[in-house]
Amino acid sequence: MDERRVRRAERGPSAVRLVWVYPDLLSTYGDRGNLLVLARRARLRGLPVEIAEVNSDQRVPADGDIYLLGGGEDLPQILAARRLAADGGLAAAAGRGAVVFAVCAGYQIVGTEFGGVEGEPVPGLGLIDIRSGRGERRGVGEITADVDPALGVDRLTGFENHQGVTRRGPAVKPLATVVTGVGNGDGTEGSYSGRVVGTYLHGPALVRNPGLADMLLGWVTGPLPAIDPRQEDLVTRLRADRLAAAQPAPA
Amino acid sequence: MSTSSPPSRRSSLPLRARLATTVGGAAGRASRLAGRGDGSVIGGIIGLRLQPDLLSLLARGRQIVLVTGTNGKTTTTRLITAALEPLGQQVASNAFGANMDAGMVSALAKAPDATLAVLEVDEKYIPATLTATKPRVVVLLNLSRDQMDRAAEIWMLARRWREALAAAPDCRVIANADDPLVAWAAGQARQVTWVAAGQRWHDDSWCCPNCGSHLRRDGEDWYCGECPNRRPPIRWALVGDNVIDPVGRSHPLDLALPGRANRSNAVVALAVAEVFGISATQALGPVGQVRSVAGRYTQVERHGTELRLLLAKNPAGWLEALDVLVPPPVPVLLAVNAQTPDGKDTSWLWDVDYRRLRGRPVFVAGERKLDLAVRLEADEVAFHMVANIDEAIEQARSKSVDVIANYTAFQQIRAALGRVG
Numbered sequence: 001m002d003e004r005r006v007r008r009a010e011r012g013p014s015a016v017r018l019v020w021v022y023p024d025l026l027s028t029y030g031d032r033g034n035l036l037v038l039a040r041r042a043r044l045r046g047l048p049v050e051i052a053e054v055n056s057d058q059r060v061p062a063d064g065d066i067y068l069l070g071g072g073e074d075l076p077q078i079l080a081a082r083r084l085a086a087d088g089g090l091a092a093a094a095g096r097g098a099v100v101f102a103v104c105a106g107y108q109i110v111g112t113e114f115g116g117v118e119g120e121p122v123p124g125l126g127l128i129d130i131r132s133g134r135g136e137r138r139g140v141g142e143i144t145a146d147v148d149p150a151l152g153v154d155r156l157t158g159f160e161n162h163q164g165v166t167r168r169g170p171a172v173k174p175l176a177t178v179v180t181g182v183g184n185g186d187g188t189e190g191s192y193s194g195r196v197v198g199t200y201l202h203g204p205a206l207v208r209n210p211g212l213a214d215m216l217l218g219w220v221t222g223p224l225p226a227i228d229p230r231q232e233d234l235v236t237r238l239r240a241d242r243l244a245a246a247q248p249a250p251a
Numbered sequence: 252m253s254t255s256s257p258p259s260r261r262s263s264l265p266l267r268a269r270l271a272t273t274v275g276g277a278a279g280r281a282s283r284l285a286g287r288g289d290g291s292v293i294g295g296i297i298g299l300r301l302q303p304d305l306l307s308l309l310a311r312g313r314q315i316v317l318v319t320g321t322n323g324k325t326t327t328t329r330l331i332t333a334a335l336e337p338l339g340q341q342v343a344s345n346a347f348g349a350n351m352d353a354g355m356v357s358a359l360a361k362a363p364d365a366t367l368a369v370l371e372v373d374e375k376y377i378p379a380t381l382t383a384t385k386p387r388v389v390v391l392l393n394l395s396r397d398q399m400d401r402a403a404e405i406w407m408l409a410r411r412w413r414e415a416l417a418a419a420p421d422c423r424v425i426a427n428a429d430d431p432l433v434a435w436a437a438g439q440a441r442q443v444t445w446v447a448a449g450q451r452w453h454d455d456s457w458c459c460p461n462c463g464s465h466l467r468r469d470g471e472d473w474y475c476g477e478c479p480n481r482r483p484p485i486r487w488a489l490v491g492d493n494v495i496d497p498v499g500r501s502h503p504l505d506l507a508l509p510g511r512a513n514r515s516n517a518v519v520a521l522a523v524a525e526v527f528g529i530s531a532t533q534a535l536g537p538v539g540q541v542r543s544v545a546g547r548y549t550q551v552e553r554h555g556t557e558l559r560l561l562l563a564k565n566p567a568g569w570l571e572a573l574d575v576l577v578p579p580p581v582p583v584l585l586a587v588n589a590q591t592p593d594g595k596d597t598s599w600l601w602d603v604d605y606r607r608l609r610g611r612p613v614f615v616a617g618e619r620k621l622d623l624a625v626r627l628e629a630d631e632v633a634f635h636m637v638a639n640i641d642e643a644i645e646q647a648r649s650k651s652v653d654v655i656a657n658y659t660a661f662q663q664i665r666a667a668l669g670r671v672g
Contacts, residue, residue, distance in 0.1 A: 023454075024454075024457035024465075025457060025458060027454065027602075028396060029396075029596070029598040029599070029602075030598035030599050030600060030601030030602045031601070032601050032602065033598070033601035033626075033629070036601070036629045036630075037629065040629055055457075056457070056465055057465055073404045073405070073406050073407075074404075074406070075406060075458050075460075075463040076457070076458045076463075078463060079458060079463050079464065079465070141595065142595075159595075159596040159597075159598060161596065202596075202598065203596075203598030203601065204598055204601045207601070207625060207629075234621065234624050234625050234628055235625050237621055238621040238622060238624075238625050241621050
């Protein structure tokens, strides 16, 4: 912990270090959006940002603040899990309290176990006590979900495209309760435990959910100042547009 | 047109199939007259309802070229048709991009006496179409992420291509050696012509499709570090603005169509022509003259502004389209929808780097313009939101405007302009 403080001091006390893990393998649906949104929302508050994009043939730095994992097909997902386990950088970072935000295939990887090409169990990184497998049908479409009130984040809106079903261990809470869509398969959506957060909202999940982005940033920096409303206007309108579109059609 | 055609081929069809093509043709004409599209799909749908194996019946006895891939299908189909012109024969083709069974049936039914056919095929339909049409040539252009809320994931698709082509030993495959997924999909075919057609978009091929390990790249070359999978030896290559033919001669590619993607498509067309005994020198003339393809690349004048229409349906397509934009300060209109044919998910917007649009007027339209607006804001690209193309023209006050739109947004703009080209 002391060593980490020294290193942060060298960079300047307020730099937020974002680490995008394996964009070569885990970036199927515009996952870069999460990186761009976190960087933008930090900079709008005057916080300097350092970005590391780490491909699967590079070491994962252990001293990041927020780690992002995206979606991927079966083969890249299995390869990514294998490499991350061998590398150890992400587990070390999570172990000392860094924030991990994982989406879709990434969400499954950070768990204890997930399903391989033929549905066989593949070991995950075990950063969070969840197990994922393959469900009966693919969940494809707009999803909305109400976030655990303890987190103080507005309703989630996103797009899901997965066949995963995820079960939580006793210490893990669902991130949200599904309003429309599929999510984990049991009426809940995503999971969190400590500072590890996973979701089936795929790709640029933080784009339409700036509250979730701010929650992750706030875990690193402490309370955040508000952003100039003019800088929030477009995303507020987009959120309203998508939340309205996801309303179930009247019977 | 169907009743007046010579009896030769039609009379060899079973009675029910003849009826099916006649009724289908009539419906297609009715649809065109009613202004509901170019009529190439409805006729085929009705024909297939009456005779489900109509595609296979209509394909019998013809030499067929199938063209598939994520991007460039319609353009390459048009370029191959041009490359075959030196044969002096009629060519049946679904030139307007109707690329499922009904569109192919309709194209073949409309040209009963054409012994050659060049057919664009949707990526997912390749296995079934191989069985139904027994093609002489199959062209595999590229494979990348596209409309994934409804299509299978692309590795699954490549696997189905690979199995289907392994079971079709009589057909020659023309495949892009620069796309590792395509190369793997063609890897078990009996006869393959490898073309170095280039790959602008690498983000879907970091993983060896054969063994799942990390794929290595060294300039143009690629290989797997863990298994023998590597870039196959090439026969045709695109090098800058030139094509290198199988005997190593370089020919300048002088195309009316813009951009590197179309130079790649042209090289593929030359490789197909070779199968039919046509030399690069013979094919280059007609290929170079293709100007506009199903309304794409068309120049249209509207209220004194020259518009150029570019279609881009997925991240790889947007990269190619941004490559061919006229340099600043020419304004650009971007239009994005998310209807079923577009894919209902707009996440792909975040896979495209828009930063190169900084410093020129940018207009944003389409049913999902808010998604696009938030995307551009994140890339610090200034823009104006507009309701439609006319508002963009009015605000741009420019001699010319380049337009990039995805599928249904493109069709809406064409409709607003009176379906030109």
